Amino acid sequence: MQSITFRAMGCQMHAFLDSETDDATALIQSVPRWFAEWERILSRFRTDSELSALNRQAGKGWVRVSPTLWEVVNDALVAARLSDGLVTPTVLPVMEMVGYDRDFAQVGNGESVAAPVAAPPPGDWRAIRLDPGRRAVMLPPGMRLDLGGIAKGWAAERAARRLARYGPALVDAGGDIAVRGARVGGEPWVVGVDDPLRPGEHLAILLLSSGGVATSGRDLRRWRQGDVERHHIIDPRTGAPAQTDILAATVVAPSLHEAEVAAKVVMILGRLAGMQWLNARPWLAGLLVTETNDILHTATLDRYIWRERVLEVSHE
């Protein structure tokens, strides 16, 4: 099996390709370059990115975009629709108001950022207009997009799809993981779930052959703004970091995109409403850790979770 590790999109990336051919070797070496290209298009922190250019054109008419930006904007709107607006790309002004206005490596260095000010309510995602014929996007005045986790998930899935032409593949984009095919020999990929209260220790072991798994949490990307602790999960209903009793939510789904959306929805909804939301969608499997260290999971997680197999011997 071949693998490569690199840094992109503000995260640590890993790519695995279960093939020993020379073509596979050449292909996996290309993965960092793919991510660099996608980051150049999709980053909100780069003023020269295509996304930043689009944001600057808000309220000024239609903007033709690249296939990559087109796909990710569409994914972001699908996420908003699936989540009834809880996961929306329109929270960038709020994110900046609460201090997440630069790469997290600079935000999360322990220094307090500017004192909080009243954030404008997030724009309505349904106001974003798309023209598939011309592959053009029009943003209403004042709206700016943050494709954040959606862009990262899209990149991981796209890279895994490309790699899968040469063998079973797995791409880990900072903890959001896309899987394409069981490993050679039929064995599933083994994925650990990090314990938010004991980083570096595994809360569970998952066995995956396809789809995706994503974790959303407020255990890592948090900072202080004045006397207030902030994190990056914005609740568009309040226009502020979500007041939630969940520390981290992990979701397994048929696609990484769905897993990413679901994990964030559960984080925003909290343990009771979040578990109800997951249980209403049996194609999803979730594992939640609350701030009181309760561990909850859906029954569907049994399909993926590794347990020590126990042999029952009956004695007559």
Place this chain on the structure above:
Amino acid sequence: MAQRSIPSRTPAQAIKAFISTAAVAATLSGWALLAAQNRAAALQSDPLLSTLPVETAQPTITAPPPAWLMAPPPIPTLQPLIAVVQPPAPLAPEAVVINPAPPVSANAPALRDVSAPVTVSQPVQRPVPVVTTRSSR
């Protein structure tokens, strides 16, 4: 101390004692006389009885003891034990063994009785994750 005196016998009592004693003596005398008379009469009527000697001494052994009494008794001879515990004859080549026992492994573990269902954990190693899902970093 007063001493009790023996009362003297009256004449009437003496007469009664005399009469009783005399009657008993007369009866015994009569019986002895009659017995003597019967014996004499019997001897006269049976000649065999009159010729038999009267055995008054112990018998004398004059014949030698029988040979079987003088000879030592025969002692039975024990059969050799090997003749009793000889191994059974081997099965004929065409013999069929019914319900043969399963072969036992040379290093099969010893079994022990247990009183309740037993849960045995298979020696499965915890798989090592290739990646870990966590909130973005």
